Amino acid sequence: MASEVNTKFLQDKRLDRIASDILRPVGVDRSFLIWMSSLSMLLFVCLYAYYIQLDKGLIVTGMRDYVSWGMYISNFVFFVATSLVGMLISSVLGMMGYKWVKPIGRIAEIIAVAFSAVAGIVIVSDMGRPERLAYVFMFGRIQSPILWDVTVVVTYMTLSILLYIFTMIPDMAISRGRIGHTPVWLQKTYEFLSFNFQHKPEQYKILLKAVRILLIMIVPTAFAIHTVTSWLFAVTTRPGWDSTIFGPYFLTGAFVAGSAAVIILMFVVRNSYKLSRYITVELFDKMGKLLFLVSIVYFYFNLNEYLVPAYKMKTFEARHIIELFVGEHAFMFWSVQLLGLIIPMILLLFKSMRKPVPMFIIAIVVLIASWFKRLLIVVPTMEAPFLPKQNVPDAWMLYHPTIVESAITVGTITMAVMIISVLMKLFPVIPIWEIAEEESAHPDQHPVE
């Protein structure tokens, strides 16, 4: 992000074209209503599943004494992980001066907002007595990583929401008088969210300062959020979790999942919103390279995480490794490693695979694989306690998620999709002012038309 804004773009003819392009899909139309009502119906079914869980307790899940962390906690880790991409794209790449990230900065922020907000809800789904959530604040211990986790999730969510709102202020002001086709309440919302912005240079100056503060603060917070999530596991001595590289291992895995999510949304924006002028083929190429980069780093951490214990084969670690490599979870393990990491990495080396359609498919597979990867981190360790499992019914030995539990998990994913849909459809999904400023600064590269 530049430290100064050249406001001459406001007089540039290009602004009108950019604003009308980006604001055209904004608003409530038929297909949006149909989409949202289908999602609401799905969510309703899933909420019924949650009602069953509230009524009967966690016994309706597949979790028992040995496996007390199952799909919900895996899902939580997945949500936290995916949300981190907001920090990677807007802060790290943006502040390093990579201009190509400008059109997708807001998409990344939307993912950050939606996924971190739902992450908090996912955690509550793992509580048999959700009304006791307040106990965390009343009786929580600062010594416990769980309290740190609650703290950083809330902080990261706040920062992401603020960053989303702050960077949108000039767009809200630009949209004044340009969104006559949308409902009045939406126009009022825009007016409110523009915070009296008049494009005054001093206003831009203050805004850039505020955004800079947020961008800097979000870096340590994002690192903290996922490192602390990894510590929930790594501070125990259990095989598979007892690892010193769990923090960076989680963090790099998060970037893989998040980049995949951004690519999926980019594809949707490009095609459904007809914004291919801004979400260009070259942008997909760049994101393909980014996905490759984060994947190879993640691959490196995977190598360390599995090869080192597999070389030593300490009694309990060995049992865990065997379960993953050739045992109960081998099929899932190798599918995830191959489909979610190794094959995409090989494919992404080819330019033809970094085109929108192949990238879209690759990103979907990577994102699904990264969900299952979290399940593989949580469940096998839980199934293998140090003390022998004795005198218990067979059903307790291994974890088998139930329909209720799966439905609740689908519900949380539906919620995230709904938040993303609302933010993408009702507000400009590409930062108008940043694009306009960029184009008017380089008029030769961007002909008026």
Add this chain to the structure above:
Amino acid sequence: MILKSTFFVVLNFVAVVLLAQTTPWEVPADRSAKLSTAAFTDQNRNTGKDLYQTNCKSCHGDPGKNNVIKLVPPPPDPATTQLQQNSDGSLHYKISEGRGAMPAFKNIMSSADIWNVISYLRSYNKDYRQLLAVKPAYGGEVFDKVDLKLTADPTHNAIVAQLTGLKGSLVKPIAGLEVKLFAKRYFGNLMVDKPMDTDTEGKALFSYPKNLPGDASGKVSLIAQLSNEELFGLVRTESTMAIGLPTDRPPLNEPRALWNVVQKTPIWLLVTYLASVLIVWGFIVLALLKLRAIFKLGE
């Protein structure tokens, strides 16, 4: 794959058959023939009920409701014949000794309390008629009350337990019976010296080590108990005496530690946590103030 799953099905079947035929629980003949010396009264049953609720219900469930915990082998519901077919002595033995997931209660409850629980279990069996043990008499004598008293003799490092029987206004020493002495510790009782028989004056003499740790002022809680519970029921006394070494150790939960309560958070952690939270949220507030400035400028 099919071969493997068939193999597991067969294995499972074998396992189930094996488990269903858990070896019968053998009770030594003398123990299974044992009977209570006292007739079960309503008071016994009520005490037994309370003991059952705290010690047994979590596994054996509510009698007659068959809501037992799922263990292999399962703990039987007390109202079933599987449990009720046991003789009183067998029940006493099984509860005392335990097996597998069934805990041994001999060190948790007194023998008399185990009889109380049995009297409660039996209340779910309409056909049960209690048989009483012939009460072993002490040399043909019957007392209204039996007393055990502890006195300390620090010069000889000795504790004297005095056993006396009271009959009307008559006070008689009871000789030839075994008494055990314990010092109360954090988790359970520590036996002091060997079990001793009372002499002709009804006295049992114990010697204690000089370095027996006491509390901050050297006090030790002592418990003396008559080994034979069948003669006079449970005869037991407790008294606190200053015979130990004063030990003034800070309680284990005194220092700040990771595992302690929140008020005892280690300072470094408290500072790190609060500083991080304050810094980040401070900047969030700063950003919000800037938002206000933008708003003001637009007016």
